[in-house]
Amino acid sequence: MKATVKSRTIHDHLFDKGVSRRDFMKMCTILAATVGLGYSDRGRVAHALETHERIPVIWLQLMDCTGCSESFIRTAHPAADHVLLDLISLEYSELLSAASGERVEDARKAVMENYPGEYILVVEGNVTEDEFLTVAGHSARETLLETAEGAMAIIAYGSCASWGGIAKASPNPTNAKAVHEVVENTPIIKVPGCPPIAEVMTGVIAHFLTFDELPELDNQGRPKAFYNLRVHDKCNRRAYFDSGLFVESFDDEGAKIGYCLYKVGCAGPTTYNSCAEMRWNGGVSYPIQSGNPCIGCSENHFWDNGPFFTRRVSIPGTQTTLNPETVGAAVVGVGTAGIAGHAAVTAIQKSRTKKSDQASDQGDNEEE
Numbered sequence: 223m224k225a226t227v228k229s230r231t232i233h234d235h236l237f238d239k240g241v242s243r244r245d246f247m248k249m250c251t252i253l254a255a256t257v258g259l260g261y262s263d264r265g266r267v268a269h270a271l272e273t274h275e276r277i278p279v280i281w282l283q284l285m286d287c288t289g290c291s292e293s294f295i296r297t298a299h300p301a302a303d304h305v306l307l308d309l310i311s312l313e314y315s316e317l318l319s320a321a322s323g324e325r326v327e328d329a330r331k332a333v334m335e336n337y338p339g340e341y342i343l344v345v346e347g348n349v350t351e352d353e354f355l356t357v358a359g360h361s362a363r364e365t366l367l368e369t370a371e372g373a374m375a376i377i378a379y380g381s382c383a384s385w386g387g388i389a390k391a392s393p394n395p396t397n398a399k400a401v402h403e404v405v406e407n408t409p410i411i412k413v414p415g416c417p418p419i420a421e422v423m424t425g426v427i428a429h430f431l432t433f434d435e436l437p438e439l440d441n442q443g444r445p446k447a448f449y450n451l452r453v454h455d456k457c458n459r460r461a462y463f464d465s466g467l468f469v470e471s472f473d474d475e476g477a478k479i480g481y482c483l484y485k486v487g488c489a490g491p492t493t494y495n496s497c498a499e500m501r502w503n504g505g506v507s508y509p510i511q512s513g514n515p516c517i518g519c520s521e522n523h524f525w526d527n528g529p530f531f532t533r534r535v536s537i538p539g540t541q542t543t544l545n546p547e548t549v550g551a552a553v554v555g556v557g558t559a560g561i562a563g564h565a566a567v568t569a570i571q572k573s574r575t576k577k578s579d580q581a582s583d584q585g586d587n588e589e590e
Contacts, residue, residue, distance in 0.1 A: 230275065232308065233268075235308060246271075250265075253271075256421060257433075274431055277431070278340065279312050279313060280341060280369055282345050282347075284349055284362045284383070285350050286346045286348070290383075292417070293420045295420075297421055297423065297424045298421070298504035300424060305427065316357070342373060342375055343369050343373035343375070343408075345366065345377070348382040348387045348399060350362065366401070375410070375411060375430075376401060376405065376408055376410045377413060378402070380414065381415060382416075383412075384400060415519055416524075419497065422448045448500075449496070451496075453489075454490040459480060459483065463484055467482060470486075472486060487530055488510065489517055493519075494521070
């Protein structure tokens, strides 16, 4: 006998709980914004919720710090309770499940049996050698492979699941690996970050609900909607970078004013994430805005790319390097050269016009 977690649509489930039509449309508006749609597209989201059943989700925690789960439950748009209780059916989670022991393990197996190819597997943490992590008497690797076999897709939350995480840092004594290095033949969506932004995490799920398909991924398997720009591209300190105004030390006047943190190790120019756009804690701030350089936590091997807070001279997208101290001079030089060039062109044009007028006057005099 099948379980009943998917017997009614999301819309039905919400109205059974007393959610008004007005609040339902508010939720649809928020979800539309989360997946990158405009206000006018909220009807599209509403239709999805009116026709889709809740998706069963199994959430495995492998070698992790629980930071991704902690980030997820702090999502504000939409709120975590709406995601967990209304949009999805979370059937297994070592952190959030009310049941434990055999009961929760039975719940995981029931989803695998009753909904093959219809459930989402969320993985938090990396995969290690069998002797380093066992749950319910089974190694984490064994549980992952067993659960992944029937999943429609895997969402690898966090840099540990996406890239291997800090545990994979040299010399990697546990032989930690990313999920994609272990699982084959199941689509994997990487949502890196240490931890990822809460609204990015829920946005990936919202995409499933709205479009019935995986989001468009970049060449590293990350959702383009959230990882298509560098932190540097939308940084609130970008104007200072372009002007050559840099923090030299964390207690100098530039740090108080809010100058660019590039010279004290900011990895924003090499890090793809939505920090500067979506920000953290409900859109309040993000590390660079608060005065801390980006450490590139959503990039592969960020833990071995350090040391942190050390100046980085490689400029992404070029074959050259940059001395930050010369940026301002270069910008000023380019501006001066542009002004001088414009003045020179103007002078030449005036000279030619004057000569043309003189020639014309001379011709007129000769005719007379």
